Each structure stands twice: as C-alpha cells, then as structure tokens.
Amino acid sequence: MTIDLKNITEHDITCANCQACCCRMEVMIISDTGVPDKHVSVDEWGGETMLRLDDGWCSAVDRETYLCTIYENRPWICREFEMGSEECVEVFNVVD
Numbered sequence: 731m732t733i734d735l736k737n738i739t740e741h742d743i744t745c746a747n748c749q750a751c752c753c754r755m756e757v758m759i760i761s762d763t764g765v766p767d768k769h770v771s772v773d774e775w776g777g778e779t780m781l782r783l784d785d786g787w788c789s790a791v792d793r794e795t796y797l798c799t800i801y802e803n804r805p806w807i808c809r810e811f812e813m814g815s816e817e818c819v820e821v822f823n824v825v826d
C-alpha cells in the first residue's frame with residue numbers, strides 16, 4: 731500500500747495504517763514490566779533496550795499483523811507513546 735504523505739494529517743494516522751513505525755525506534759527499558767529476556771538487548775554497560783532484528787523492527791512485533799506480541803508486558807516507553815502525538819506523526823513521516 732502506498733500512502734501519499736503530502737496529503738496526510740495527524741488525523742489520518744492510526745496504528746492500523748502505519749505498520750508499527752514507532753516499533754522501529756530504539757526503546758529503552760527503564761523499569762521492570764516483565765519483558766521476556768529473548769526480546770531484551772543488553773549493552774556493555776548493562777543498559778537494556780528492546781532487541782531489534784535485521785529488518786529494523788523490535789523483535790516483539792508480529793511481522794504479519796504489526797501488533798505487539800507482548801502487549802501486557804511492553805516497556806513503559808511503549809505505554810506512554812500516544813497515537814497521533816507529535817512523536818508519532820514525526821516517526822510516521824520519517825519511517826514510512
């Protein structure tokens with residue numbers, strides 16, 4: 731599907747037509763919400779982020795539905811990220 735970005739507004743942006751753009755950003759894990767270890771990347775200083783695979787997406791994204799497979803345990807940052815927010819519009823336009 732191709733979306734004409736020139737005519738798109740924040741009101742047209744929904745998770746249903748976005749293919750989880752925000753799940754391609756670096757997501758730091760700053761509190762324990764129960765993210766399974768297999769989705770956690772630990773740097774040399776012990777900092778934890780969501781693991782991203784070679785395709786750029788967080789390893790917890792379902793590659794067919796673009797839904798979060800660990801929704802109940804997703805990191806705090808993911809919980810705070812709002813659809814239609816300034817950051818959402820920005821990442822939608824950059825990534826898509």
Ligand code: SF4
Pocket residue numbers: 743744745746748749750751752753811812813814818819821822
């Ligand atoms: S919150 Fe925004 S960037 Fe993330 S999936 Fe939904 S529309 Fe896309």
Ligand code: SF4
Pocket residue numbers: 750752753754757780788789790791797798799800801804805808
């Ligand atoms: S944990 Fe879920 S909501 Fe957060 S970046 Fe990964 S797939 Fe997206």
